[in-house]
Amino acid sequence: MNFDKYIHRHWNTTFEKMSKSEVPTGAMGMFEITTFVHPHLFWLIEVESKIRQKTLHELDTSMKELCKQQSRDSATTFEAGDIVIVQYEGHLYRAILEYIGEQKSCSNGQYLCWLMDYGTLVESNTIFKSSPKIRKILPLSFQASLNNVVYTIQHLGFGETGNVVTKTEYLLSPTPPCHQASMDVLKTVRTIEFCVEEKDEGILFGDVIYKDKNGNKKSFKQYLLDKGIVGISEELFPDMKSFINEYREKNIQLIEKICKTSSNTISRRKACCDIKKKSIEEFEEVEISEEEMRRPRRRIRDANETDSLKSKSLSESNSSVSKSSRSHGNEQLDSFNTSPGQEDVSSQHELSSQAPSLSKSSKMAILRKKIEEKKANQKENTTLESSSSSGKGQGKCKITDVNKESGGKIELCPAGAERTFFGAQGVEKPKPTSETKPQSLNNRRSKPQATVPVSMETHQRRCAAQNGSPDSSTDSSSECKNNIANTFGDQSRKGLNYDGESLSLESKTSTSVSIRSASNMEIKPHCRCKVCDRWTKDQGWGEGGEFEKYKPKVKLIGESKHEFLKEGTDDAPSEILSVDYNSLTRLEKKAMPKLLVHSECLPSPVKELANVYLHPDIYQTLVQEECKVTRLVQTYAWPALLRNQHVFMVNGPHTGKTTAYLTTMCSFLVEKDERYSFTKKLSGAPIIVILCSNTERCRDVNDRARLIMGRNKARIELVEYPISHVNTTHIDMLITTPTIFVDLLKRRSVILNGLCHLVFEDGDNILNHYYPLIDIILEQTHKMLKNRHHSKSLQLIMCAEHWTKKITCVLQKLAAIPVVCIANYLEAAMYGKIQFSMRFMRSSAKPEMMKRLLKDTYKFTKSVIICNIAEVDELETTLIMSGIEAAVISEKLTVDETHLIEENWTKAPGGNYTGRSIQLTFIIIFVT
Numbered sequence: 001m002n003f004d005k006y007i008h009r010h011w012n013t014t015f016e017k018m019s020k021s022e023v024p025t026g027a028m029g030m031f032e033i034t035t036f037v038h039p040h041l042f043w044l045i046e047v048e049s050k051i052r053q054k055t056l057h058e059l060d061t062s063m064k065e066l067c068k069q070q071s072r073d074s075a076t077t078f079e080a081g082d083i084v085i086v087q088y089e090g091h092l093y094r095a096i097l098e099y100i101g102e103q104k105s106c107s108n109g110q111y112l113c114w115l116m117d118y119g120t121l122v123e124s125n126t127i128f129k130s131s132p133k134i135r136k137i138l139p140l141s142f143q144a145s146l147n148n149v150v151y152t153i154q155h156l157g158f159g160e161t162g163n164v165v166t167k168t169e170y171l172l173s174p175t176p177p178c179h180q181a182s183m184d185v186l187k188t189v190r191t192i193e194f195c196v197e198e199k200d201e202g203i204l205f206g207d208v209i210y211k212d213k214n215g216n217k218k219s220f221k222q223y224l225l226d227k228g229i230v231g232i233s234e235e236l237f238p239d240m241k242s243f244i245n246e247y248r249e250k251n252i253q254l255i256e257k258i259c260k261t262s263s264n265t266i267s268r269r270k271a272c273c274d275i276k277k278k279s280i281e282e283f284e285e286v287e288i289s290e291e292e293m294r295r296p297r298r299r300i301r302d303a304n305e306t307d308s309l310k311s312k313s314l315s316e317s318n319s320s321v322s323k324s325s326r327s328h329g330n331e332q333l334d335s336f337n338t339s340p341g342q343e344d345v346s347s348q349h350e351l352s353s354q355a356p357s358l359s360k361s362s363k364m365a366i367l368r369k370k371i372e373e374k375k376a377n378q379k380e381n382t383t384l385e386s387s388s389s390s391g392k393g394q395g396k397c398k399i400t401d402v403n404k405e406s407g408g409k410i411e412l413c414p415a416g417a418e419r420t421f422f423g424a425q426g427v428e429k430p431k432p433t434s435e436t437k438p439q440s441l442n443n444r445r446s447k448p449q450a451t452v453p454v455s456m457e458t459h460q461r462r463c464a465a466q467n468g469s470p471d472s473s474t475d476s477s478s479e480c481k482n483n484i485a486n487t488f489g490d491q492s493r494k495g496l497n498y499d500g501e502s503l504s505l506e507s508k509t510s511t512s513v514s515i516r517s518a519s520n521m522e523i524k525p526h527c528r529c530k531v532c533d534r535w536t537k538d539q540g541w542g543e544g545g546e547f548e549k550y551k552p553k554v555k556l557i558g559e560s561k562h563e564f565l566k567e568g569t570d571d572a573p574s575e576i577l578s579v580d581y582n583s584l585t586r587l588e589k590k591a592m593p594k595l596l597v598h599s600e601c602l603p604s605p606v607k608e609l610a611n612v613y614l615h616p617d618i619y620q621t622l623v624q625e626e627c628k629v630t631r632l633v634q635t636y637a638w639p640a641l642l643r644n645q646h647v648f649m650v651n652g653p654h655t656g657k658t659t660a661y662l663t664t665m666c667s668f669l670v671e672k673d674e675r676y677s678f679t680k681k682l683s684g685a686p687i688i689v690i691l692c693s694n695t696e697r698c699r700d701v702n703d704r705a706r707l708i709m710g711r712n713k714a715r716i717e718l719v720e721y722p723i724s725h726v727n728t729t730h731i732d733m734l735i736t737t738p739t740i741f742v743d744l745l746k747r748r749s750v751i752l753n754g755l756c757h758l759v760f761e762d763g764d765n766i767l768n769h770y771y772p773l774i775d776i777i778l779e780q781t782h783k784m785l786k787n788r789h790h791s792k793s794l795q796l797i798m799c800a801e802h803w804t805k806k807i808t809c810v811l812q813k814l815a816a817i818p819v820v821c822i823a824n825y826l827e828a829a830m831y832g833k834i835q836f837s838m839r840f841m842r843s844s845a846k847p848e849m850m851k852r853l854l855k856d857t858y859k860f861t862k863s864v865i866i867c868n869i870a871e872v873d874e875l876e877t878t879l880i881m882s883g884i885e886a887a888v889i890s891e892k893l894t895v896d897e898t899h900l901i902e903e904n905w906t907k908a909p910g911g912n913y914t915g916r917s918i919q920l921t922f923i924i925i926f927v928t
């Protein structure tokens with residue numbers, strides 16, 4: 001059954017309903033942001049909503065019922081997009097299955113699940129099939145976005161009168177400072193409200209209202225507008241809307257990272273721990289682990305305990321919960337003694353809070369006992385495959401959220417994972433807007449091929465389905481009987497989590513391995529269907545390597561954020577722009593620097609050094625060197641370099657290439673603390689690597705860099721052979737040759753993890769001599785970028801005197817098209833792949849040869865002939881006699897006459913001639 005379709009249809013219908021009545025436009029509600037990606041993509045959950053509490057309670061009861069019934073004997077398969085029940089840190093949650101990872105590659109959990117009622121992603125090893133009743137309840141988290149704003153970026157450009165003005169460009173993707181600026185506010189605020197202005201495709205559009213330190217209400221949108229990060233653009237915003245979901249789909253890995261780590265700088269883990277602790281202190285609920293659920297015998301054995309748990313039913317009223325649970329402190333202690341299911345460190349916290357009178361020694365004794373029991377259970381689990389039936393336990397599973405209503409506060413720890421929490425004190429109560437208040441996430445989830453082969457029977461069914469047989473798995477009554485894959489593995493895994501700190505590493509590893517291999521045994525490798533192929537021929541599974549340890553624990557769908565080199569062959573054709581001189585007026589043409597600039601996005605040219613946004617200290621150094629205006633290649637290269645685009649500069653010697661990139665790099669380094677804060681934790685990880693073809697050049701660049709940096713502190717290091725004694729621990733800028741650099745990498749003296757700028761000082765020479773090494777460096781850099789955990793991309797800078805084939809190769813490898821600046825006509829011709837052929841002849845033979853060369857091509861092409869002064873008249877006569885119109889430009893002409901002829905030449909389209917007037921034009925340039 002295609003649940004994806006179901007979800008869409010279901011959510012859209014609900015949202016239509018909701019948009020009509022349930023969330024009135026302009027409504028303010030008090031919310032918590034659970035996941036914040038950028039101002040156009042974040043998730044909210046409503047706090048203080050009784051309806052939410054009620055729905056969660058109902059869900060909890062149904063999920064527990066269902067999980068109890070599920071038998072692990074029956075096999076089931078899951079597909080990405082299914083709505084499942086996920087067990088996470090001992091609690092059950094409703095989730096959309098985002099991705100099924102391969103067992104070997106996942107240490108935290110094989111299944112990546114979107115908790116649809118909490119708006120966050122978690123990994124788990126245990127999922128259960130949900131029932132139609134559970135699926136029918138609408139998601140309780142809301143995807144939200146700021147309304148009518150897009151991102152902005154400012155740069156220099158020419159005004160109407162040719163003066164330099166600051167121009168604002170609108171962008172549809174977030175700019176680098178956006179996330180930090182948003183976090184600066186969001187991490188400090190205590191409460192947020194969300195003013196809904198519009199609802200579209202299940203997304204709430206509006207504004208976040210927060211309280212500042214003084215308690216004044218502030219608009220988040222206005223804050224970003226004031227900072228110049230976003231701008232109001234109602235025309236562009238519709239494009240932005242369609243982009244929102246695309247961004248979500250493509251950046252699932254980023255979202256996962258945000259959900260898992262504190263990458264949004266809000267101390268999510270701490271917030272969650274505090275909330276959880278508080279929640280436990282207040283309600284003292286008994287937490288039953290999945291293992292307890294699977295071990296009914298243990299639970300039944302202690303009838304008192306079961307009773308006590310029952311008395312703590314989730315449906316208890318708030319007032320009585322706290323009281324009754326406190327009175328059951330001893331029962332909880334019993335449960336602690338007898339049940340091996342209490343897991344993870346947090347449960348130990350719970351226990352300590354639940355039994356304050358317990359002495360330290362008795363706690364230790366209990367703990368020891370518990371560990372022993374746990375170990376025994378692990379053994380049991382790994383040997384008795386059929387003994388424990390996962391769903392038959394009588395235990396209870398806690399969804400903390402169900403019982404967390406307390407004095408209007410939400411004490412929620414969804415999934416026990418890191419998430420943003422904004423307290424909800426002191427703000428007016430949100431208006432409950434609907435009974436169900438669900439919101440479509442509009443997840444257009446691309447379904448990966450991966451399914452989980454659990455048994456041969458299931459597999460055969462699937463193979464049959466692939467061959468066209470109808471899928472019989474849609475029977476809802478049988479769904480409930482289905483069990484999750486890997487239940488067996490999870491039991492052992494639970495043992496691993498439980499007392500994670502106390503158990504020996506050895507036992508953890510062995511348990512984990514046995515689980516994995518046990519599951520893998522169920523795969524039949526002889527079948528040739530796609531699914532089996534994926535399992536048996538997956539090239540990545542056995543690989544280990546330098547960057548293996550940085551691999552995400554779950555393989556995710558979607559593009560990598562740091563794509564550096566092109567992957568695959570299906571590159572979307574991209575539009576390459578260049579300066580269109582034809583559209584310029586004569587004056588503009590005169591003012592424009594004449595060079596070839598090619599890229600997807602052209603920077604505005606900068607003529608005066610004062611308009612290059614270098615750090616003031618660096619600028620000062622340049623001024624002292626009497627640099628005031630930019631050189632030809634620098635006009636475009638400097639702004640592109642400062643915008644962190646890849647830049648390829650080609651021009652002759654001493655034309656300012658090194659100056660352009662070195663000043664930019666030094667400027668970045670002066671602001672190192674703000675720009676590259678992540679490198680503080682890294683050792684031996686240079687931010688900038690400059691590669692030169694020989695050590696002589698390295699020394700020159702090193703001297704220049706130190707000169708430019710002046711008194712500013714930066715660790716610039718020139719590394720030459722021998723490298724054995726070189727201390728590379730703290731390097732910001734590494735200047736060396738490719739050979740030494742590869743040697744340093746092999747010795748692990750330097751690592752690539754901090755690399756943000758890779759420069760080839762004399763690229764043509766380097767590539768000619770060290771192409772295989774460069775290939776390795778680029779590949780390794782690419783691998784590193786795909787695995788590193790901060791959002792900095794890598795800038796590639798290439799300087800060269802000549803455009804060579806090898807440079808073309810590197811250019812074609814890059815995922816992002818670089819800004820190519822070539823200020824030399826001949827090199828520009830090489831770049832344009834102009835074919836040259838040479839012939840030597842006598843002067844007298846020239847006119848004939850010219851006629852032969854041009855032949856009929858003059859009808860559709862334009863040609864340029866460069867000749868000596870003495871030859872001009874003769875050539876012109878020959879052309880006219882052949883019916884070819886020629887425009888002759890020589891020194892005899894005035895400037896105005898030259899311009900007039902040039903204009904005619906420019907306007908004349910090659911080969912498009914009419915009647916008598918031949919549009920083919922030759923310019924004969926007079927060479928003296």
Ligand SMILES: Nc1ncnc2c1ncn2[C@@H]1O[C@H](COP(=O)(O)OP(=O)(O)OP(=O)(O)O)[C@@H](O)[C@H]1O
Nearest residue numbers: 626627628629630631652653654655656657658659
């Ligand atoms: N905009 C400028 N105005 C004045 N002088 C400049 C400017 N840019 C660079 N220079 C000077 O020109 C000289 C050559 O510059 P630079 O070394 O950057 O050129 P290059 O193209 O990298 O040369 P090479 O390829 O030989 O290394 C330097 O002395 C530098 O100070």
